[in-house]
Amino acid sequence: EIMLPRTEVEFIEADTPIFKAAQWVNDKAFSRYPVAGDGFDDVLGFVHVRDLLNPEMRERSIRVRDIARDILKFPGTKSVLSAMHEMRQAGQHLAIVVDEYGGTAGIVSLEDLVEEVIGEIHDEYDEIEKPSVQGASGEYDVDGLLNLEDFTEMTLVELPDGPYETVAGWAVAQIGRLPEVGDEVEFENAKFEVTKVEARRISRLRVVVAAATTEDAD
Numbered sequence: 239e240i241m242l243p244r245t246e247v248e249f250i251e252a253d254t255p256i257f258k259a260a261q262w263v264n265d266k267a268f269s270r271y272p273v274a275g276d277g278f279d280d281v282l283g284f285v286h287v288r289d290l291l292n293p294e295m296r297e298r299s300i301r302v303r304d305i306a307r308d309i310l311k312f313p314g315t316k317s318v319l320s321a322m323h324e325m326r327q328a329g330q331h332l333a334i335v336v337d338e339y340g341g342t343a344g345i346v347s348l349e350d351l352v353e354e355v356i357g358e359i360h361d362e363y364d365e366i367e368k369p370s371v372q373g374a375s376g377e378y379d380v381d382g383l384l385n386l387e388d389f390t391e392m393t394l395v396e397l398p399d400g401p402y403e404t405v406a407g408w409a410v411a412q413i414g415r416l417p418e419v420g421d422e423v424e425f426e427n428a429k430f431e432v433t434k435v436e437a438r439r440i441s442r443l444r445v446v447v448a449a450a451t452t453e454d455a456d
Contacts, residue, residue, distance in 0.1 A: 240318065241335050242345050243344040244278060244342050244343060244344045247272065247342075248266065248268070249273070249278055249281075250271045250272070250274070250285060250302050251274055251302070252273050252274060252302055252303035253301050254301060254302045255302075256295050256298065256302065256305070259285070259290050263290055263291075266287075270284050270285070270286055270331060270332045270347075272309065272332070272334060272345060273285055273302055273303060273306040278341075278342050279341040281309060281311075282303060283307050283308050283309045284306065284307055285302055285305060285306055285307065286307070290302075290305075310328060310330050310332075310333040310334070311333065311335075312333050312334070312336065312346070313338075314335050314336065314337060314338070314343055318351055318354055318355055318416075319355065319410070319411075321333065321351055322352060323401055326348065330348070331347055331348045331349070332346075332348070333345065333348075352407075354438065376446060376448065376449055377445070377446050377447075378392065378444070378445040378446075379433075380392075380405055380443045380444075381405075382404060382405055382406030382434075382439065382441050382443060383404050383405075383406060385403055386402075386403065386404070393428065393445060393447050394447070395425070395426065395427070395428045395445075397425065405430075405440075406440035406441075406443070409421075409430055409440055410440065412425075417432050417435055417438075417439070417440045418432065419432055419433060419434065428445055428446065429445070430443050430444070430445050431443060431444045
């Protein structure tokens with residue numbers, strides 16, 4: 239259900255001149271498009287809109303295939319977490335999903351994968367529920383969408399960097415599967431417990447930090 243099926247994907251033919259492709263994307267909403275060679279089952283790569291709209295490119299007598307970038311290809315059986323990790327490692331935002339016959343089943347974006355695991359990405363102006371600190375006991379009720387920097391400022395627990403930006407993202411990476419209420423993870427002097435899951439994403443966590451850390455903060 240994360241994948242955009244092939245019938246809904248907008249491909250650019252590899253032999254399309256750059257100036258024509260630039261005109262075509264002007265009315266489109268996406269920033270990346272798969273490049274098709276000999277049919278939709280022959281995906282040569284993808285092209286980014288900014289490359290097509292680059293004045294230097296548009297003035298050259300070249301075709302889309304000449305500027306196509308490499309694209310990852312995944313089997314339909316690949317897990318969401320594995321695909322997300324591989325795309326982050328490769329620095330790619332778009333991948334082709336291949337069916338059992340080696341044909342193109344559809345495409346998937348890194349953003350869609352992240353939203354599936356962590357929840358819908360919030361705009362910077364969206365109001366995010368504030369985490370609440372429960373006295374001096376070292377217990378915190380944390381919003382899963384709290385970013386790592388703010389979490390460290392609140393708890394003095396510094397989580398390692400990785401293919402995630404939120405506490406929920408870090409927790410999912412440790413759990414290694416879709417989260418469930420009651421899942422627990424420990425890191426250094428802190429214990430994390432998933433207390434609420436909504437639409438397969440971690441919504442709230444209970445974090446208990448060892449007393450020594452909270453005393454050191456005084």
